[in-house]
Amino acid sequence: MALSPQWLDELRARVTLSAIIGRTTKIHKVGREWKACCPFHNEKTPSFTINDEKGFYHCFGCGAHGDVIRWMTDQRGLSFMDAVKELAAQAGMEVPAPDPHAARQAEQRATLVDVMTAAQDWFRAQLTGPDGEAARRYLGSRGFKPATIEAFGFGYAAESRNALRHALARFDEDLLIEAGLRIAVEERDPYDRFRGRLMLPIQDARGRVIAFGGRILESSKTDAPKYLNSPDTPLFDKGRTLYNLHRAAPASRQTERIVVVEGYMDVIALADAGIAEAVAPMGTALTERQIELLWRIGNAPILCFDGDAAGQRAAMRAIARALPLLRPGHTLRIVRLPSGLDPDDLIRRDGRAALEELLAGPSSMLDTLWQHERDALPLATPEDKAGLKQRLLEHVEMIAHPDIRALYRRDLMDRFSAFAFPARPPRFSPRRDGDKRPALDTSPEAMARLRRINTGASRDKLAGAVLAGLARHPDQIDRHAEALSALAVSDPSLEEAVDLLIEAADILEHGGAASILGKLANGVEPKGMRFSFLADDFPTKLAREDLAEAVGLLIERPALERALAAATDSFASDPEGAYAEQQRLLKRKLAFEERLRQMASKRAALPAHGVAAPNNDAAQDRQKLD
Template sequence: MALSPQWLDELRARVTLSGVIGRTTRLTKAGHEFKACCPFHNEKSPSFTVNDAKGFYHCFGCGAHGDVIRWMTDQRGLSFMDAVKELASEAGMEVPAPDPRAAQQAEQMGGLHEVMKAAQDWFMAQLAGPEGERARAYLATRGFDAHTVQRFGFGYAPEGRQAMKGALKAFPEDRLIEAGLRIAVDDKEPYDRFRGRLMLPIEDARGRVIAFGGRILDAQKTDAPKYLNSPDTPLFDKGRTLYNLHRAGPASRQTGRIVVVEGYMDVIALAAAGIADAVAPLGTALTERQIEMLWRLVETPILCFDGDAAGQRAAMRAITRALPMLRPAHSLRIVRLPVGLDPDDLIKRDGVKALEALLTQPSSLLDLLWEHERDAAPLASPEDKAGLKARLMAHVDTIADRDIQALYRRDLLERFSAYAFPRREQREWRPGGGRGAPAPARSDPAQMRRLRRAVDGGTRDALSAAVLAGLLRFPAELARHAEQLWHAPLADPRFAALADAVDDGAPLETDALATILAQRGMAAPHPDEYAALPFGFLAEAAPPDQAREDLAQAVGLLVERPALEQALAAATRQFERDLSDGAYAEQQRLLKRKLDFDSRLRQMASARAGAPGGALPNDGTMAD
């Protein structure tokens, strides 16, 4: 049976070498290593060392050397496959079934490692040459010194579609294509993937180059992506790779932490500032596989994403992926950077101590989850409060560990109750009205009930359901509205899920979006849910262009409503408290705006495809 190098690397990573050796040999901690008297020869003073970070043992007396598999074969006397099976059972891994192609694949991958090493050497040589002047100038603007440039292996890919082919002519064309260095399109001549870019090698857990990332240097090329990574290859799977893991892993054993930032340039900026225990995902949201890799290093990794909206969405996506995986003592912590700053910006502005201070006081996963959902929508009505509770409990239900699930449910329900139903301050009762007291009619209970019904609105669910159905009917329109849907405090979590799909680059097709909702445990609206909704953009006979414009106006109404309802609810509560003329006037002003909003909504809901007035008028009624 032939096992792939990747599988064996995974096995070695999942087993702690000192733990295996310590079962039969007494080890003593010595700095970052362990020492013992060598079990392979007789000695009185210890010359046998075990290094977990590097994954090998070594005896300076007899020369015994090997990894955890070699220990099992040499010291325990097991065959290679018996050693692998025992270690795999301990690590919770399944030994792959025999595959006659495995040996051929292993040989093929070994050849690809040679290709990547040659490409890296060539990129570094180009950076040092005349064509690398622009790349060197950019590195200088980032403040990276020569040690940082050399340590992280920066290089340069020159302009020219065939430059690499000539430089790496010792390797066949198909190998360069398979390694992701060249692109073959139909029957045209293949060409270099990376051109005119600052190059950075992406390495595996053993420090071998498996892919590249390239940053564009020509700001005029607006049609090209700013950062370009290698595609998935036999060596590289971006969802199973963390940039800088082979350096950050040993560093994390000293600091007791691991920091996750958004991109590899952030990792290098932190390393240049002295923070060596940082890693980054590669162009995707943090995956379940990457979270498991982090948990093998520390129990609570720290997410340190940018302070902008995209960074906070990335943090929430990581949280929702981690929730089902939570287990005792294993979680995530989150640092929120100032708005508009990434880690490098913060270091340059305030110094590395400012970032270190933030890293020492991260928020818990539970705290950020609560704050995100609490701020997602106002609590202006019972429906809003029920929506907050439903969103919180939906997150809790995804947690597989029953003990953790119960603790999360208790904590979040306590926070919800304290926030949604705060204790009211007792007011002193004073007899008599006094000058300027409002007329008794204003405090009439029947009028108050009518005002509360006005705050709640009667077409709330209909509008949300119609907009959701409209977006699935015209999925390409989602890109147009994703940003405002994400920022709006909408009770239905499906809107945020669809906005995330745009941010993740998912295909904007009805079936694809329905699948994304299903994967998150959310159901796409069934035709029966909206068949009776009287919105023209849902009608089959509606002209597509007109339907899209009507849908855009419906999205606008949906986004406008929460802020208006929140303001009206606050004004109503203020009036109930002090019954002043000013509070009454403000409540009536907002009530008028709410009634006008309802009128516009009814107008849209009654519009029919092809009927006169099918679109909302542009006569000033859309604004207050």
């Protein structure tokens, strides 16, 4: 049975080594590691350590060392395949079926590593030779330190279709093709994939060379891609690989952060400046597997993509991939670079301190989502704003975790409401006696506005009653603010009164609103219909309940009237259905009107049920307003 290195690496990643060992050995946490008395030899002082981040155990006493599979074979006595099967069952993975071709590939895999190592040695040698002058000149223009060039293994691929083939003649042609170093095409001889390029080795989490990236040097080759990576091979899967992970993971334990940039040249620029904890995806958007790899290193990786539109799109694609994976304590953070700059440009222009300042204050995923969607399209019309709300909710629905989804929904909708329904400018003027509390604006314009409110609301007894009821019970205004906003939209004649109510509620805690609320109540309170929540002697709690019902009825009424009009309009096309719908709606309207009459007469009926006439709370509330 053949098991690929990628499959085995995923198996190791899905199980927690300390949890497996802790089932049979007593362990305790010490900093980032776990310690225990070694199960492989007798000792009284613990010298056995377990490192979940690196995925291995080690005993400083007897030298026992290995990963989770080695633990199962050495400590449990299982065969390799039995250990793999047991761990796969625990991790929820399916063991690949036997495959003769895969078995042959597994036999060649060690040889593929040999091929890649030999290729890297040859590329490095070419960089120092005569053919590598242009590559050395380019590295000099980037200003990289010699130690950085050495550490990252820069090399050069000669401008030749067969130079690598001749250099690695000891390996079969098929092996070079399988390693991604040569390209086979029909009816033509194979040729070297990398030609005339500055070369970089791509290594796995263990530091083995598994692929290459090449940057073009001649600007005249306008039809060639600037960067060229190895194809997917038995060693290399670009969706499961993060460039520089084997160096960044240890460095991140010192800085307690992991930084994600767009490309490997950005990684090297950061390392050259002293920021060693940077990784990069392989020329594509971050994948789900890469995000999980990042979360094994740190709970909140920082995405630091280019400041241009393409960089911001890459950040949003990463956020879209991460939303379904979010879980408590795990997220992404985003740094927005100045427009037109990548991390290398910023460091070269302003120094490392400028980038460190940005990395110290990254934005959250939620902030980035809101800013991106708010700025994505014009928001001049109600339809535009409704589109913004829909886009935000579509992002929210991608989140699988219910608590995180609910919190994202609440926060984004709060931001949307504040944006779509901004607070009106205050309608109150400062007091002339020096008191900082707001006071009623008694200018001629303000008094004329109150008269207009009186005229508009008095034509509608229910609207007048609701406005007067909220003025009498100002602590209920915030509770019904959304309904009030809808009321102002449906009936512009009431907009001024609604504005005054909401503004008055905002300043109640500072005093000064009682006067305007009293005048508003007197101005719009309907004559002839004594609603329960307008009576001084009605119990406060019951008055507020009736007021809430009245607000609901006021909002329901326009919808009922529109539905009746629509039923009437459909008579020509569907008389039978329209008549039935009209009768149903007329019954609803009659019930609506009956409820209003009951509410208006409730005060008179209450004494018969033993409720005391005056209510001290209501009387005190009224005194405050007067």
